[in-house]
Every structure is written in C-alpha cells, then in structure tokens.
C-alpha cells in the first residue's frame with residue numbers, strides 16, 4: 001500500500017470483518033497472510049489486521065472512515081471509545097503491573113491515533129483505528145479484530161462498584177438515586193454506562209424495595225427506565241431504542257447532546273408544535289416526535305419509516 005485507500009464499500013468492509021472472527025491464529029510470533037472477498041490482511045499473535053489506507057489525502061481518509069463508522073453503528077450498535085493514551089505499559093513494566101490494554105493501545109498509537117472506535121462482536125472486539133488526524137504526512141487506518149478481553153481492564157467488576165453513579169444507585173437515598181436515574185437518561189457515554197452495565201444486577205437488587213415517590217409519574221417507573229437504558233447498552237443495542245418507552249425525551253435536549261438531528265417537520269393539528277422527524281446520529285433510525293402538554297411537556301417518539309435508500 002503506497003498511497004491508497006482500500007477500494008471497497010463500507011458494507012463490503014463490514015462483511016469482511018464479520019468473517020475475520022473465524023480466521024486461524026498463528027504459532028508464536030509468525031504472521032499469517034489471508035484474503036477474504038478479495039481483500040488482504042494479516043494476523044499476528046494479538047489481532048487480525050485489515051489495512052484500510054496509507055495515504056497523504058487526509059480528507060478522503062476521514063470521509064472513508066466516517067462512512068464505515070455509520071454502517072458499523074447500524075450493524076453492531078453505537079460505537080465505544082478506546083483511549084490509547086491511558087495504557088502505555090511496555091517491555092520494561094513488571095509482568096504483575098502490566099495492563100493488557102497496553103497491547104492494543106500500542107497498535108492504535110503506532111498509526112498516529114490517540115483513540116479508536118470499537119464495537120463488541122460476540123466475544124470479539126472490532127477496533128477501527130483512524131489516523132487521518134496524525135501529524136505524519138502519510139495517514140494510515142486499519143481495523144483490528146481481537147478477543148474483547150484485550151480491551152477490558154483487570155478487576156473491571158470491582159472497579160465498576162466504585163464509580164460515582166453506581167454508588168448513588170446503591171446509596172438507598174432517594175435524592176442520590178434520582179440524580180443517578182436522570183444522569184443515565186441523559187447520556188450515551190460508554191465511559192459512564194459501562195460500569196453501570198457491569199453492576200446492573202447489584203443495582204436492581206439494591207433498589208428493589210426503595211420507594212422513590214413522584215407526583216405525576218412514579219419515580220420508580222423512571223428508575224426502571226434507567227435500568228432499561230443500561231441493559232440496552234449492555235447488549236450493544238443503540239440507545240435510541242429507549243425513546244418510544246419514555247415521555248421525557250426533549251427533542252432539543254437530545255439534539256444538543258449530539259444524539260439526534262432534526263431532519264424535517266410535519267404539521268400536527270392537535271398540538272401547538274409541529275411533529276419533528278429526528279434521525280439518530282449513531283444508527284440512522286428515524287422517529288416522528290409529537291410534543292404535547294398535560295400538566296407538563298411530553299414527547300411521544302414513534303419509529304418512522306426508513307428514508308428511501310440513496311443509490
């Protein structure tokens with residue numbers, strides 16, 4: 001690859017990635033060469049590696065990885081973020097102190113990137129390394145497929161129980177639990193949701209008998225909804241799947257958070273406001289949202305038909 005970007009559509013790349021999980025592993029430090037659907041890659045002791053680009057055209061590379069990310073989000077759920085600057089253990093680190101995340105992190109940094117996007121795929125992880133913003137003149141990008149355990153820290157479960165929102169849920173105090181509920185309803189941030197997903201059984205048990213009150217809507221229903229969101233995250237579903245089952249998803253707030261964009265409006269004779277057509281920025285799903293007033297402002301999200309496919 002001298003100066004080129006892989007000539008394949010995002011859908012073709014995704015189809016190759018889904019076959020990469022079944023590739024064999026080499027003995028020792030050898031590299032295995034392979035070809036799937038006419039696309040070539042290699043396998044090391046750590047990961048199956050699919051080179052996507054080595055090019056001086058940063059804008060073209062960014063467009064390529066952005067299109068691939070959109071298709072990947074639709075296929076495997078919203079992407080997660082891996083911060084490669086946090087794991088820098090090397091051969092001088094004592095084995096007992098070595099954080100295994102340093103191995104994939106080293107690969108991410110070697111392509112000139114600080115962070116990577118990743119998606120769970122069964123027990124594997126698909127990591128997209130996009131070096132289009134690297135300082136080097138030649139920008140590189142690649143996909144890694146490797147066992148997901150390489151992206152999980154040691155003692156992740158114990159660590160999760162010390163996250164501030166987990167502590168709020170476990171506190172038994174109404175105000176702290178409600179604070180945690182609304183923090184979960186607002187966010188799609190994997191760094192916030194991942195510890196909660198690991199601790200979910202403990203959270204459900206600890207809050208099962210707590211009465212949270214609530215005037216018009218029972219706060220226990222809001223708590224159940226927060227757990228539903230955590231469970232969607234845990235299973236890799238896109239968090240827009242939570243919209244239809246709760247009435248407090250304010251369109252403007254969701255847009256401000258970067259979760260959706262408003263793409264159209266539709267007149268609604270029953271309401272002061274026209275309905276809005278919203279598109280999820282992670283998976284592309286569309287919703288029609290009616291806004292109304294009854295003691296408080298509510299929003300009713302209904303899945304809208306998919307837009308016609310662009311050819």
Ligand SMILES: [Zn+2]
Nearest residue numbers: 238240280283
């Ligand atoms: Zn979505």
